[in-house]
Amino acid sequence: MIIAAQKSMDEILRSVKPFEKIAVAGCGTCVTVCMAGGEKEALKVADLILLDARAFGRKVEVNVTSPVRQCDMEFLDDVEDELADVDCILSLGCGAGVQFMAEKFPDKVVVPGINTSFIGVNRDLGYWTEMCQGCGNCILEKTGGICPVSRCSKSHFNGPCGGSHTGKCEINDETECAWQLIYERLKRIGQLDRLYEINEARDWSTSRDGGPRRLVRGDVKV
Amino acid sequence: MGNETNKEIVNIRSNLQKVLEAGNFSVSAEIGPPMSGDAQNVIDKARHLVGIVDAANVTDNQTAIVRMSSIAASYLSLQNGVDPVVQMTCRDRNRIAIQSDLLGAYALGLRNVLILSGDHQSFGNHKQSKNVFDIDSVQALHGLTKLMKENIFMSGSPLKAPIEFFLGTTANPFADPEELQIIRLEKKIRAGARFIQTQAIYNLDRFKSWMEHVRERGLHKEAYLLAGIVVNRSVRSIEATAGVPGMDVPLSLIERMRATKGKEEAEAEGVAIALDLIKELKEVEGVAGIHIMAIGWEAIVPTIVEKAGFLPRPKV
Ligand code: SF4
Ligand code: SF4
Numbered sequence: 001m002i003i004a005a006q007k008s009m010d011e012i013l014r015s016v017k018p019f020e021k022i023a024v025a026g027c028g029t030c031v032t033v034c035m036a037g038g039e040k041e042a043l044k045v046a047d048l049i050l051l052d053a054r055a056f057g058r059k060v061e062v063n064v065t066s067p068v069r070q071c072d073m074e075f076l077d078d079v080e081d082e083l084a085d086v087d088c089i090l091s092l093g094c095g096a097g098v099q100f101m102a103e104k105f106p107d108k109v110v111v112p113g114i115n116t117s118f119i120g121v122n123r124d125l126g127y128w129t130e131m132c133q134g135c136g137n138c139i140l141e142k143t144g145g146i147c148p149v150s151r152c153s154k155s156h157f158n159g160p161c162g163g164s165h166t167g168k169c170e171i172n173d174e175t176e177c178a179w180q181l182i183y184e185r186l187k188r189i190g191q192l193d194r195l196y197e198i199n200e201a202r203d204w205s206t207s208r209d210g211g212p213r214r215l216v217r218g219d220v221k222v
Numbered sequence: 223m224g225n226e227t228n229k230e231i232v233n234i235r236s237n238l239q240k241v242l243e244a245g246n247f248s249v250s251a252e253i254g255p256p257m258s259g260d261a262q263n264v265i266d267k268a269r270h271l272v273g274i275v276d277a278a279n280v281t282d283n284q285t286a287i288v289r290m291s292s293i294a295a296s297y298l299s300l301q302n303g304v305d306p307v308v309q310m311t312c313r314d315r316n317r318i319a320i321q322s323d324l325l326g327a328y329a330l331g332l333r334n335v336l337i338l339s340g341d342h343q344s345f346g347n348h349k350q351s352k353n354v355f356d357i358d359s360v361q362a363l364h365g366l367t368k369l370m371k372e373n374i375f376m377s378g379s380p381l382k383a384p385i386e387f388f389l390g391t392t393a394n395p396f397a398d399p400e401e402l403q404i405i406r407l408e409k410k411i412r413a414g415a416r417f418i419q420t421q422a423i424y425n426l427d428r429f430k431s432w433m434e435h436v437r438e439r440g441l442h443k444e445a446y447l448l449a450g451i452v453v454n455r456s457v458r459s460i461e462a463t464a465g466v467p468g469m470d471v472p473l474s475l476i477e478r479m480r481a482t483k484g485k486e487e488a489e490a491e492g493v494a495i496a497l498d499l500i501k502e503l504k505e506v507e508g509v510a511g512i513h514i515m516a517i518g519w520e521a522i523v524p525t526i527v528e529k530a531g532f533l534p535r536p537k538v
C-alpha cells in the first residue's frame with residue numbers, strides 16, 4: 001500500500017491562503033488506511049482552514065469530499081458537480097491522486113495536502129516501513145522475499161556493505177540491515193547457496209530510470 | 223602528446239602489483255586529498271612517502287565529504303613518485319561514469335583501482351544529496367574485469383584498446399555475521415578483486431579467527447590480503463576510532479593510551495601500539511602486506527615503516 005504523511009498545517013494554510021472557495025478532497029483507499037488523507041483527516045483539515053481564516057478575519061467556504069479513489073477517473077466523475085464551484089482543491093490523495101484530480105479539473109488550482117512517502121506496510125499502531133520501490137523487475141525469489149532495492153540503504157545486490165553491524169544498517173540503529181535479514185531468511189529456508197551467485201549489474205530501464213512508465217494490457221483493454 | 227609519451231604511459235605498470243607478485247610483503251599508506259583544489263597539499267603528502275611505501279590509496283570523498291577527486295590527486299601522486307591506488311565508490315557514479323573515469327585514469331598512467339561501496343551520504347557534509355548505487359562493488363569488479371579481460375563494456379559494446387588495472391577492494395574482518403562476510407569476500411574475489419585491504423585491525427584474536435576462515439576457503443591464495451592499521455596520536459583519537467561502527471578496539475589498547483601523560487608520550491604510545499600490531503600481523507599466514515592509515519598524521523608513516531623494519535622498499 002502507499003504510505004503517506006500529512007503536510008504541516010502551516011504549509012497547507014500557506015497554499016490555500018489565496019483562495020476563498022476551497023474543497024478538501026480525501027481519498028478512500030491507501031491514505032485512509034494509513035490515516036494521512038481519508039475522510040476523517042479531510043474533515044479535520046477543513047475545520048482548521050476555517051478556524052485560521054476566522055482568526056484572521058478572512059471569508060472562506062470549505063467543503064469536504066472523499067471519493068473512493070482519486071486514482072480512478074470513474075470516482076472523480078462522481079464528485080464533478082460537487083466541486084464545480086470551488087477555485088482550489090486541496091487533495092489529500094497520494095501524488096497520483098493529486099495529479100489525476102488536476103487532470104479532471106484542468107481550470108482549477110489543485111494543491112497537495114500530504115507527502116506521498118513510499119510503498120510499505122503497517123507494522124504497529126502508527127508505524128509503517130518501506131518494502132518496495134516498484135523497480136519493475138522483482139527479484140524477491142533470489143533474496144528470500146526481502147527486497148534489497150528498497151530495504152538496503154545502498155540497494156546492494158550481492159551481500160552487505162562493510163557497515164552492517166549487529167543486524168543494523170550503517171545509516172542508523174533503527175534501520176535493520178536488509179542483507180542480515182536476507183541471510184537469516186535464506187539460511188532458514190535452506191537456500192544459503194543463493195548468496196554465492198554473483199548477481200550481475202541489473203537493467204534499471206524497467207525502473208524509473210527508463211523514464212515515466214506505462215503498462216498496457218491487451219487482455220483487459222476494450 | 224607525442225607518440226613516445228603515449229607509449230611510456232601504456233607501459234606503466236602497477237608498482238604495488240609488481241611488489242606483491244615478486245613475493246614481497248607490501249607496505250602501503252593513504253593520501254587523503256584536501257577539501258580544496260590545493261595541489262601542493264597532495265604533492266607534499268606524496269613526497270613524504272617516496273621510497274617509504276609501495277603504493278598509497280587516494281581516497282574518494284571518504285565519509286561522503288567533498289574533497290579533491292581521487293583521480294586528480296592520484297595523478298599528482300604518480301607525478302611525484304608514489305604509485306597511487308585510485309579509490310572509486312559506487313555511491314557517486316553510475317556505470318557510465320565509473321567506466322569513463324577509469325578510462326581517463328588509465329590514460330593518465332594510473333594502474334591501481336580500489337572499488338568500494340562508499341560510506342552512505344548521511345555521514346558526510348552533503349546529507350541532502352541523492353546517491354547513485356547503480357551497481358554495487360561486486361558488480362563493479364565483475365564489470366571492470368570483463369572490460370579488461372574481454373574488452374567489452376558493461377553494456378556489451380567493444381572497448382577499442384585494451385586497458386589493465388590491478389583491481390582491489392576492501393573487507394571488514396569485524397563485520398557480522400562472519401559467515402555472510404566471508405561469502406561476500408569470496409564473491410568479490412571471484413568477481414575479480416586481486417587485492418583486499420582490510421578495515422583497521424586492533425583486535426588480533428578476532429582478526430586471526432577471521433583469517434582462519436579465509437584460509438579454510440583458500441581465499442588468501444586467490445587475492446593478496448593487506449592488513450589495515452590505523453595510527454592514533456591521542457586518547458581522543460583512539461576513542462573516536464573505537465566509536466566508529468564496525469570497529470573493534472580492545473579496551474586494553476585504549477587503556478594503554480589513557481595511561482600516557484602529555485602529547486609526546488601519547489604519540490610515542492600510539493606508534494608503539496601500531497608497531498606491536500604490525501609485528502603480529504606480519505606473522506599471520508595469508509597476510510601479504512600492511513596498509514597504514516595515519517589519518518591526520520601522515521607525517522608519522524616514515525617513522526613507522528622504518529621502525530617496523532620495512533626499509534628499504536623493494537625495487538621491482
Ligand atoms: S525487487 Fe523491485 S519489485 Fe520487488 S520488492 Fe524490490 S523494488 Fe519491489
Ligand atoms: S548496512 Fe546493510 S542495509 Fe545498510 S547499506 Fe549496508 S548492506 Fe545495505
